[in-house]
Amino acid sequence: MNDAAPAPTPAPAPRRRARVRAPELIGKGGWLNTGGKELTLADLRGKCVVVDFWTFCCINCLHVLDELRELEEKHRDTVVIIGVHSPKFVHEAEHAAVVDAVERYQVHHPVLDDPELATWKQYAVRAWPTLVVIDPEGYIVAQHAGEGHAHAIARLVEELEAEHEAKGTLRRGDGPYVAPEPVAGDLRFPGKALLLPSGNLLVSDTTRHRLVELAADGESVVRRVGSGERGFAGDSFSEPQGLALLPDGKVVVADTVNHALRTYDPATGQVETVAGTGRQWWQGAPTSGPALEVDLSSPWDVAWWQGRVWIAMAGVHQLWTWDPEAGTVEVAAGTTNEGLLDGPASEAWFAQPSGLAAAGDRLWIADSETSALRYVEAAGDGHEGYVIKSAVGTGLFDFGHRDGDAAQALLQHPLGVTALPDGSVAVCDTYNHALRRYDPATGQVSTLATDLREPSDAVLVGEDIVVVESARHRLTRLRLPEEAVRVDAVAHRTQRAATEVAPGTLRLDVVFQAPSGQKLDTRYGPSTRLLVSSTPPELLAAGEGAGSDLFRELALNPDVSEGVLHVSAMAASCDDDPANEYPACHVHQQDWGVPVRVTADGASRLPLVLAGMDG
Secondary structure (H helix, E strand, C coil): CCCCCCCCCCCCCCCCCCCEECCCCCCCCEEECCCCCCCCHHHHCCCEEEEEEECCCCHHHHHHHHHHHHHHHHCCCCEEEEEEECCCCCHHHCHHHHHHHHHHCCCCCCEEECCCCHHHHHCCCCCCCEEEEECCCCEEEEEEECECCHHHHHHHHHHHHHHHHHHCCCCCCCCCCCCCCCCCCCCCCCCCEEECCCCCEEEEEHHHCEEEEECCCCCCEEEEECCCCCCCCCCCCCCEEEEEECCCCCEEEEEHHHCEEEEECCCCCCEEEEECCCCECCCCCCCEEEHHHCCECCEEEEEEECCEEEEEEHHHCEEEEEECCCCEEEEEECCCCECCECEEHHHCEECCEEEEEEECCEEEEEEHHHCEEEEEEEEECCEEEEEEEEEECCCCCEEEEECEECCCCECCCCCEEEECCCCCEEEEEHHHCEEEEEECCCCEEEEEECCCCCEEEEEEECCEEEEEEHHHCEEEEEECCCCCECCCCEEEECCCCCEEECCCEEEEEEEECCCCCEEECCCCCCCEEEEEEEECHHHEEECCEEECCCEEEEEECCCCCEEEEEEEEEEEEEECCCCCCCCCEEEEEEEEEEEEEECCCCECEEEEEEEECCC
């Protein structure tokens, strides 16, 4: 018999991490939410820092802002989240627009305005959103692209807290965030509007999480609907957007950040949830079924068309429908791939559809990230179903303000569309601060009005059109002009420089390392997915399509010198605990659009970091 005490179990050694010093945070636009102070990494020493590269047009970036709120609150004395605003569109490089976005989306941490992408380039970022974790000694320890990483970052933060508490390099206490002064007013960043049968106007008061009914003058408040606080219970909303009148007189509301549809009854004031669970839809979840049992993803607008409510599901780049009589939802168009691709509804690609307008046999769509005006119509010629067609716009990277023939006309991130009595369409050309018009009869695009600060929706009221000026926090009534406004044409491409790649074979590596305490979930088959395509399609001679490996050998067409690689990756990881029969699992996913240029001395490998560090 051995009476000696058992040897103590050694504590697990901390995981070795690559020691890469974090580059300084620099941006020509300066700092927001710091009380006027300029921050440096030295000011943040002793804290766990999460740098969030975002841009306010990007729905995935908005999802990540919401994912980070719990981490931000739970670890307030040890973690500092720093937003680095890295613009895609020209309008997003305007400092005033960044100031508006920080308030609009209730960003409660310091934000660096980086209009020239200086810090983006220093950190070699390739996608919105990207999260970089810096330890209390100023070294990068992890990088994550896309959504679904909050749980992994929370685990990493706990490890860093323990490690640096023991080393004496952790500094607790308040961070550098300084809240701005609140602003009074009846509306704050309103999103969409609806003309009620009474002649009053119902407006989604997005940033204040409520609906506001205004009198016919568009100014006098009749009533406010909702608690005014972010929530899902009772009559609370969370950043509501689209509104549509149902045949029974109720209003269906796109309750965007709650990932739900609600109805509001103007007669009784009652608010009811009719679709969605309050959880965000992820790849692999059901895409049809009982409306209250199926997850949705950032519904941005709604329209009553052909006996159903059509939903601009911005969060997954699709159109869905809700059938009130059957009580069901289902996908109606789109594959979840982000881009501009016309054709049968089930094969089409969208990019954050954000505005809908029913007009007879067509449903018009403001497809914001492709700066496009598109529509749905019946397939015809004896074919069943619907087809998607584009009227204005060419893809993810071209935008501007150019009138004339629709084939060469340009918009910039439109959020709203309105059918006009003469069969034409008014487009709220949001980032051009303009109201545009497309006439299907002539194929011409013109400008109706300018100097509208971020117009996001418009409704017809008699012979007038009432525009939601989101960034001026008001409704503006315009008489529809007989003649268009003359505008000097401008055209832009996304600011990101093309990645130079070598001709021939290109090795694509999506870097994914399962978070601490987790492993890839292979119980039911492959837990990773990779989808690759290109614009133009001729760029790839081989390597396009879907597969389960997170690497791919791509053959580049020697006759095509530049284009865009579209890469979509997904990985599912679960808690690595053999004793747990039902481990918690997490989905990590991201879409990349990578502009590439083929050059003799370009790279032969293209790494895209989904989670971890590229060794």
